[in-house]
Amino acid sequence: MSRRLPSSLFTLLCIGLIAWFLALATFSLRERSPETPGGASPLAASAVAAPEPLGAFESINARNLLGVSVFPPEARRDRKGGAGGGGDGEERISAEGIDALPVSKRGWKLLGTIVSSGRDSRAVIQFDGKELPYREGDTLQGWKIALVQRRTVVLAKGGARERLIMGDAAAPQKAEAKPDEQKAVSRAKLREELGDVGALMRNVSVTPQTVGGYNGLRIVNIQSGSYIEELGLRKDDLLLGANGKPLAGFGDLAGLGELADESAVTLEVLRNGKKTIIRYDVQS
Numbered sequence: 001m002s003r004r005l006p007s008s009l010f011t012l013l014c015i016g017l018i019a020w021f022l023a024l025a026t027f028s029l030r031e032r033s034p035e036t037p038g039g040a041s042p043l044a045a046s047a048v049a050a051p052e053p054l055g056a057f058e059s060i061n062a063r064n065l066l067g068v069s070v071f072p073p074e075a076r077r078d079r080k081g082g083a084g085g086g087g088d089g090e091e092r093i094s095a096e097g098i099d100a101l102p103v104s105k106r107g108w109k110l111l112g113t114i115v116s117s118g119r120d121s122r123a124v125i126q127f128d129g130k131e132l133p134y135r136e137g138d139t140l141q142g143w144k145i146a147l148v149q150r151r152t153v154v155l156a157k158g159g160a161r162e163r164l165i166m167g168d169a170a171a172p173q174k175a176e177a178k179p180d181e182q183k184a185v186s187r188a189k190l191r192e193e194l195g196d197v198g199a200l201m202r203n204v205s206v207t208p209q210t211v212g213g214y215n216g217l218r219i220v221n222i223q224s225g226s227y228i229e230e231l232g233l234r235k236d237d238l239l240l241g242a243n244g245k246p247l248a249g250f251g252d253l254a255g256l257g258e259l260a261d262e263s264a265v266t267l268e269v270l271r272n273g274k275k276t277i278i279r280y281d282v283q284s
Contacts, residue, residue, distance in 0.1 A: 098147070098149065098152060098154060098163060101154065101161050101162060101163045102162055102163070102244065102245065103162070103163060103164075103165060104155060104162040104163060104164050105243075105244055106127075106141075106143075106162075107127065108125055108126065108127045108140070108164060109125065109126040109127070109164075110123060110124075110125055110126075110151075110152075110153055110164040110165060110166045111124040111125065111126055111131060111166070112124045112166070113148050113149065113150055113151060113152070113153065113166070114148075115148060115149060115150055120135070121135065121136050121148035122134065122135050122136075122148060123145065123148045123153045123164075125140065125153070125164065127140070127141075135148075136148050140155075142157055142261065143155040143156065143157045143162075144156045144157065146161070151165065151166040152164065152165055152166070157258065158255065158258055159254055159255055160245075160255050160258060178277075179266065179277045179278060179279035180276045180277050180278065181232060181276070181277075181278045181279070182278075182279045182280075182281065183231070183232060183278070183279070183280050183281070184280070184281045184283055185231070185265075185280045185281070185282055185283065186282075186283060187260050187282050187283060187284050188260075188284075189227070190259065190260040190265075190280075190282060191257055191260035193227040194256040194257045194259065194260070195256075195257030195260070196257075197253050197254060197256075200228075200253065200256070201253075202223070203222070203223040203226035203227065203228055204219060204221065204222050204223065204226065204228045204233075205219070205220040205221040205222075206218060206219055206220060206239070206250075206253075207220055208248060208249050208250070209238065211238050211270055211273075212270070212273060214238060214240055214270050214275075215240075215246070215248045216238040216239050216240040216241075216246075216247055216248060216270060217238070217239045217247050217248070217249075217250075217252075217253075218236065218237070218238050218239075219233060219234065219235055219236060219237045219238075219239065220235070221235060222234070222235055231278075231280070232278060233269070234271065236271075237269045237270070237271050238269065238270035238271075239267070239268075239269055240268040240269060240270055240275070241267075241268045242256065242259060242265060242266070242267050242268075243259065243262060243265060243266055244266075259282075260282065262282060263281075263282055264279060264280065264281050264282060265279070265280040265282060266278070266279050266280075267279075267280070
């Protein structure tokens with residue numbers, strides 16, 4: 001006659017067998033797992049590994065694979081207000097600001113650009129039949145190569161800024177209109193009289209005004225015998241622009257002294273409702 005095990009003893013036996021199998025499986029897994037130096041698991045070791053420095057990815061950024069508008073690293077820092085600028089006090093401008101700059105009419109031709117980190121960005125510019133490379137910070141006939149971008153170079157001189165554009169992206173040059181009046185002026189006198197805005201404003205009073213869709217500076221009053229009168233300007237003339245640069249506000253008067261560096265100055269004036277062009281041949 002066989003004896004039947006009590007149900008409680010059978011339950012304990014099943015629990016013991018399950019625990020034994022679990023222990024055996026745990027030890028088997030520990031023997032198969034490789035140990036990393038110091039006893040740390042591979043997962044823990046990868047968690048504490050040092051990340052790649054951002055500088056390691058700079059070469060990818062410099063290659064500009066997508067062909068987007070790229071600023072050199074120090075230019076990005078300058079735009080954010082950080083250190084590392086060019087040291088000349090010039091403020092970097094945004095891509096939108098560059099597009100708003102007037103296209104240079106100096107007859108120079110931008111043949112190519114290389115955008116790189118640091119001050120290594122270069123541009124090849126053709127002028128006077130010569131093709132020469134320039135770095136950011138170099139000067140060309142008094143104009144500084146302020147910024148080199150893809151297919152674009154920003155030129156700066158004093159408070160004036162212009163841009164050179166490569167190839168067919170450049171705006172077509174308009175044929176210079178025949179002047180209605182033409183005068184010869186002294187370079188030294190022009191620089192002396194127009195370079196000091198304070199003295200200039202004591203001899204002439206102007207105010208921003210729009211007449212017939214033209215924005216400019218209207219001459220309210222002229223001191224008798226002043227240099228402005230010698231230039232042939234009259235009361236109520238609306239000054240529109242000089243050498244293609246608009247004269248729409250008081251801030252535009254600050255760069256008038258630089259016109260003395262040009263070989264000629266073309267002044268656009270609205271006089272009695274008619275556009276008048278006055279050309280001044282600058283003589284040394």
